[in-house]
Amino acid sequence: MARNMRDSPLNLAALPVGARAHITHVDWDSIDATSARRLRELGLDAGVDVEALHRGSLFARDPMAVRVGRMRIILRLVHAAAFHLEPST
Amino acid sequence: MTARPLVALIGNPNAGKTSLFNALTGARQKVGNYPGVTVERHAGHLQLPHLGEVDLVDLPGSYSLTPASPDEEVARNVLLGTQAGEKRPDALIIVVDAGNLAQHLRFVFELRALGIPTIVALNMVDMAQRDGLTLDATALESAIDLPVISTVAVRRRGVEEIKAKLDELLAADTPAWAGFADMSLDERTVSARRAAKQAVVHESATRDVTRRIDAVLLHPIAGFLILLAILFVIFQSVFSLAEAPIGWIEAAIAALGDGVKGALAPSILRDLLTEGVIAGVGAVVAFLPQIVILFFFILLLEATGYMARAAFLMDGLMARLGLSGRGFIPLLSSFACAVPGIMATRAIADPKDRLVTILIAPLMTCSARLPVYAVIISAFIPARQVAPAIGLQGLVLFGLYLMGILGAMGAAFCLRRTVARGGTSHLLMEMPRYQWPRTRDILIALLQRAWIFLRRAGTIIFTTTVILWVLLSFPRVGSGSAESQIEHSIGGRIASGIEYVVRPIGFNHDIAIALLPAMAAREVAVSALATAYAIDTPDEAQMSGQLASHLGTRWSLATALAFLVWFVFAPQCISTIAITRRETNSWKWPAFMVGYLFVLAYVAAGATYWTAVAFGLG
Structure with a gap:
């Protein structure tokens, strides 16, 4: 799995179940344009x-389910890895 | 086009749009397709207090005007006035989920700039209250500068207010609607959050029902087992609950056939009616109960919000085959019928991922195969218990389903590494809150599905049955001739050509006759066999019970098994080929699909036949 930790200690793909965090910035370039737009629209x-x-089922750790505001969103870890986090305040 | 005003319902998916549409129009709706695309068009009428009747259309749920699927594209085109077969709406009802305003208002700010008179339906306010939200509709009105009406679609709350407001909007010439500026996605997001904040007066922490349910249903192990249990219950119900109503329908058809026979003098027309139309179409209509039961469960899973969870749970497995969890829903629907299944693949974003899902959808055992399986199994497989509560017949049926699923998995694996290589499958979807399903909404959708099925039976199946009857009945065999009517007929001669090809895999002349019309729809194979034997033995009733015993004496077990396996794989359905042509927008992929499935069917049926013969079952 892409563990992009260039400039942030944590990305969404590695966020443990139950943990909350704040999105600091997003590598939009690492995501295709259609998916990037849909992520923002969600x-x-x-x-x-x-x-x-939530994270995966019997077969894999992928995909994951996250909550943003009052929305629940299912996404794959390849997309989640683009979201860089810091501990929420 | 009518000069009547057109009102369009639009909103994000999961806003409760369909419930509101049902509440506004009632059960009298028209379901069709937009020209040239397979996007369903749901329309109805709405009686306004002053203006009288207006047309109401339910546009596909969309997240924005930048389409990510053909459905969203149709919604956008209608709103921009560029969709063939639909005029630009004169007014909009934007449906928003009161419990998720920051998300749903983003689209409102985009739609507002279209300059169409608009009402915002603040829907599911009762659910929002359950979630601890106290909302102020007036504050929301001033924050978004549009009229807002609170609704609880399922209890018809707000329906009269919406009608009154529509009267007002459609009567007045309001140039003010042109005044809203276009906003960027970021601006809309910021505005939506701000407006949501203004509208929410009070937010209290309540127990999160959805979270509690998901703790169980999305548990990595328990959740998966529950999904399997749900699937098991569905398939059990499809067979056990349908048994009685199928019996009633078959009895009614037999009575109808006898009635017509008694009322008319013997003639070609009477033969056409009883042997062709009633026997042929009747054999197909008889499995309406199974279709209805399967669709009932699919609608139920969709209405409760569970379908997104099923996609989540299956994604890990589907990803290994190069597909996405989104493909699970279309493939599950394909157990009812591949046509709606293939249409449902539109939700899959990646084109290659979607293509492979379309190509393997016909391998899911659709309900049209059931009559074929049922007749052959009851004729050749003894109704014997192999273990407590497990019958041999049921086990064979299960094996046929499993064979289709394994075939589909193997095909997906191969296709994703050859013809549909590349692209990355994604899974990106909203997971809605759990909701109690509304009986009325499910009943309306179920009636629509049943009607679409009967319409198909009444057109394509009727036509092919009649054509087949003609082909098998002419030219008439002379009395006293040793040749049977079928062998003498045009159809019999065409079948002799087919027989030449399928003889090596154990198929006989009867099967060759059935295969030709079964190209139109698989279930026609049963009516074709029924028609064929009815023509050959005109004094006998041609219902499946007699048909089964007839087959038992004429086919070997090896032939019967090969015939079953053939139907697991063979792409015998004109509708599926046609829908694949439309959905892939080329002849290349339907041709490929037909080719690979026929090869698979021939090889698998052949292997079955030769193996069975080697074991002395020939």
Whole structure:
């Protein structure tokens, strides 16, 4: 799995279930344009708080479910890895 | 086009749009397709107090005007006035989920700039209250500068207010609607959050029902087992609950056939009616109960919000095959019928991922195969218990389903590494709150599905049955001739050509006759066999019970098994081929699909036949 930790200690793909964090910035370039737009339209963007809800099933750790505001969103870890986090205040 | 005003319902998915549409129009709706695309068009009428009747159309749920699917594209085109077959709406009802305003208002700010007179339906206010939200509709009105009406669609709350407001909007010439500026996605997000904040007066912490349910249903192990249990219950119900109503329908058809026979003097027309139309179409209509039961469960899973969870749970497994969890829903629907299944693949974002899902959808055992399986199994497999509560017949049926699923998995694995290589499958979807399903909404959708099925039976199946009857009945065999009517007919001669090809895999002349019309729809194979034997033995009733015993004496077990396996794989359904042509927008992929499935069917049926013969079952 892409563990992009260039300039942040934590990304969304590695956020443990039950933990909350603040999205500091997003590597939009690492995501195809259509998915990037849809993620933003679902409210996943820099400046919001996220919570990791669920992770995979019997077969894999992928995908994950997160909560943003009052939305629950399912996404794959390849996308989640683009979201850089800091502990929420 | 009518000169009547057109009102469009639009909103994010999961806003409760369909419930509101049902509340506004009632059960009298028209379901069709937009020209040239397979996007369903749901329309109805709405009686306004002053203006009288207006047309109401339910646009596909969308997140924005930048489409990510053909459905969203149709919604956008209608709103921009560029969709063929639909005029630009004169007024909009934007449906928003009161419990998720910051998300849903983003689209409102985009739609506002279209300059169409608009009402915002603040829907599911009761659910929002359950979640601890106290909302102020007036504050929301001033924050978004649009009229807002609180609604609880399921209890018809707010319906009269919406009608009154529509009267007002459609009567007045309001140039003010042109005044809203276009906003960027970021601006809309910021505005939506601000407006939501203004509208929410009070937010108290309540127990999060959805979170509690998900703790169980999305548990990595328990959740998966529950999903399997749900699937098991669905398939059990499809067979056990349908048994009685199928019996009633078959009895009614037999009575109808006898009635017509008694009322008319013997003639070609009477033969056409009883042997062709009633026997043929009747054999297909008889499995309406199974279709209805399967769709009932699919609608139920969708209405409760569980379908998104099923996609989540299946994604890990589907990813290994190069597909996404989104494909699970279309493939599950394909157990009812591949046509709606293939249409449902539109939700899959990646084109290659979607293509492979379309190509393997026909391998899911659709309900049209059931009559074929049922007749052959009851004729050749003894109704014997192999273990407590497990019958041999049921086990064979289960094996046929499993064979289709394994075939589909293998096909997906191969296709994703050859013809549909590349692209990355994604899974990106909203997971809605759990909701109690509304009986009325489910009943309306179920009636629509049943009607679409019967319409198909009444057109394509009726036509092919009649054509087949003609092909098998002419030219008439002379009395006293040793040749049977079927062998003498045009159809019999075409079948002799087919027989030449399928003889090596154990198929006989009867099967060759059935395969030809079964190209139109698989279930026609049963009516074709029924029609064929009815023509050959005109004095006998041609219902499946007699058909089964007839087959038992004429086919070997090896042939019967090969015939079953053939139907697991063979792409015998004109509708599926047609929908694949439309959904992939080319002849290349339907041709490929037909080719690979026929090869698979031939090889698998052949292998079955030769193996069975080697074991002395020939």
